Amino acid sequence: MFSKKMVLIIGGIVLITVNIILLSITSTRYSTFGFGRVAISFVAPFQELVTRSVRFTRGIWEHYFFLVSVSQQNADLKKSLNQAIQENNQWYELELANTRLRNLLHFKKSVTNRVVAAEVIAKDPSAWFKTVIIDKGKSDGLQKGLPVVMPQGIAGQVIEVSDHYSKVMLIIDRNSAVDALVQRTRSRGIIKGASADQCRFEYVLRKHNVQIGDTVVASGFDGVYPKGLRIGRVSDLSQKNSDIFYEITVTPFVDFEKLEEVLVIIRPQVQAFASQQ
Amino acid sequence: VRYCFYIGTSLLLIIIQTTVLAYFSLFNGFYDLLIPFVIFLIICLPLRESLPFILVLGFIMDSLSGSPFGLYLIVYFWLFVSLRWITRYLRVSNKLLLSLFVIGAVLVENVLVTGTLTIFGAGRQFSPQAVKMITLQLLWTVFTGPMFLLALLTIHKRLNNQPNENLS
Numbered sequence: 001m002f003s004k005k006m007v008l009i010i011g012g013i014v015l016i017t018v019n020i021i022l023l024s025i026t027s028t029r030y031s032t033f034g035f036g037r038v039a040i041s042f043v044a045p046f047q048e049l050v051t052r053s054v055r056f057t058r059g060i061w062e063h064y065f066f067l068v069s070v071s072q073q074n075a076d077l078k079k080s081l082n083q084a085i086q087e088n089n090q091w092y093e094l095e096l097a098n099t100r101l102r103n104l105l106h107f108k109k110s111v112t113n114r115v116v117a118a119e120v121i122a123k124d125p126s127a128w129f130k131t132v133i134i135d136k137g138k139s140d141g142l143q144k145g146l147p148v149v150m151p152q153g154i155a156g157q158v159i160e161v162s163d164h165y166s167k168v169m170l171i172i173d174r175n176s177a178v179d180a181l182v183q184r185t186r187s188r189g190i191i192k193g194a195s196a197d198q199c200r201f202e203y204v205l206r207k208h209n210v211q212i213g214d215t216v217v218a219s220g221f222d223g224v225y226p227k228g229l230r231i232g233r234v235s236d237l238s239q240k241n242s243d244i245f246y247e248i249t250v251t252p253f254v255d256f257e258k259l260e261e262v263l264v265i266i267r268p269q270v271q272a273f274a275s276q277q
Numbered sequence: 278v279r280y281c282f283y284i285g286t287s288l289l290l291i292i293i294q295t296t297v298l299a300y301f302s303l304f305n306g307f308y309d310l311l312i313p314f315v316i317f318l319i320i321c322l323p324l325r326e327s328l329p330f331i332l333v334l335g336f337i338m339d340s341l342s343g344s345p346f347g348l349y350l351i352v353y354f355w356l357f358v359s360l361r362w363i364t365r366y367l368r369v370s371n372k373l374l375l376s377l378f379v380i381g382a383v384l385v386e387n388v389l390v391t392g393t394l395t396i397f398g399a400g401r402q403f404s405p406q407a408v409k410m411i412t413l414q415l416l417w418t419v420f421t422g423p424m425f426l427l428a429l430l431t432i433h434k435r436l437n438n439q440p441n442e443n444l445s
Contacts, residue, residue, distance in 0.1 A: 019351045023345055023347060023348065023351065023397055026345035026346040035346075036339070037340075038340070039340030039341060040341065043291060043292070043295075043340075046292050047295055050296045051296045054297060058300070122292075122295040122341070123295055123296070124295070124342050124343055125291065126342045126343075126344055126390070127306055127307065127410055127414070128344065128394070129342050130343065133341070194404075194406075196406045257302060
């Protein structure tokens with residue numbers, strides 16, 4: 001009925017349509033339909049083995065063969081430490097004052113987060129996307145949607161979980177979004193990944209006062225990241241006459257190039273005063 | 278032995294790409310190492326063996342990456358279709374042609390990825406950084422891709438102990 005050429009053309013059109021539909025579905029909401037776990041479970045043990053070997057070799061190099069610069073570094077660190085001790089004392093005083101004030105206002109004691117430390121064992125095979133694989137999974141209590149942090153600030157969010165491994169989308173990934181505030185002025189916006197170790201801070205109204213150097217923290221409104229966690233610092237700011245929003249670039253506090261260990265918050269912090277309000 | 282070589286090489290490439298290269302900032306904009314391997318599979322293996330293998334590779338890459346699921350699967354599939362079609366009319370013994378295949382394939386992959394991100398991604402996706410990244414990947418491909426493909430073909434020839442029919 002149909003010639004071979006016609007069947008080929010129709011087949012091609014059907015295939016292209018299926019491709020477009022598949023991509024439009026998976027682009028709007030990240031999902032591997034459960035298949036991803038299988039591949040991660042299969043490949044991740046090998047990645048873990050290689051990563052540990054590379055780190056071991058690098059550790060030997062850095063600890064035994066690279067000691068020339070350590071003396072100078074030691075002097076610098078001592079200087080930094082003295083400054084830090086002085087600052088720490090100030091923070092301690094502030095903390096004591098904060099505790100006293102909280103007690104006065106009868107705020108509930110905030111629930112301590114349960115965190116799981118995990119090691120980064122692999123990075124995204126594509127330069128276009130910013131995800132990592134960590135060596136903790138379902139068996140350690142991890143689940144999809146949990147926040148991943150570092151002492152310096154927010155790192156990302158768990159997007160796929162297998163039994164012993166998980167995939168984490170970093171905040172610099174194009175698909176990432178974090179509800180955030182400028183710490184100083186409380187101006188609200190959305191932190192989105194720009195895929196070059198920097199983020200864009202969108203939807204911040206120009207009527208608010210934002211300056212280069214301002215610290216940006218999580219607002220807690222997205223229900224993923226606990227309120228107050230540091231994200232980054234405003235590194236570039238511009239305003240077009242026609243636009244009601246700023247164009248802000250934020251440099252994250254976390255150095256994603258050197259991401260090795262992360263903390264996954266298993267039970268996001270319950271805000272102390274949320275229940276009272 | 279041949280199948281061990283294919284499976285071992287693909288696993289090794291995936292692991293190098295996701296672990297070892299990550300430790301060197303020099304390789305930040307490196308191209309997809311599986312591209313030369315996919316081309317190698319298309320050239321050296323018959324259809325019934327190469328297609329499932331390539332689809333499995335696409336599936337694994339989709340699972341390990343944060344890309345929209347199916348993107349690598351689609352990229353590798355269309356590479357397969359286009360290269361199969363090209364090799365019907367052209368002899369692939371020419372080294373220059375093989376080099377062009379690798380560079381073209383990396384370009385096609387990047388165009389498909391950026392196209393997908395621009396059309397289906399949220400917000401402003403195409404930026405000057407994207408152009409920079411594609412250029413960097415192409416430069417890496419020009420200098421290392423063809424060599425890598427030729428190395429794979431040489432190993433394959435030695436394993437088979439006879440020149441490949443397609444390549445003779």
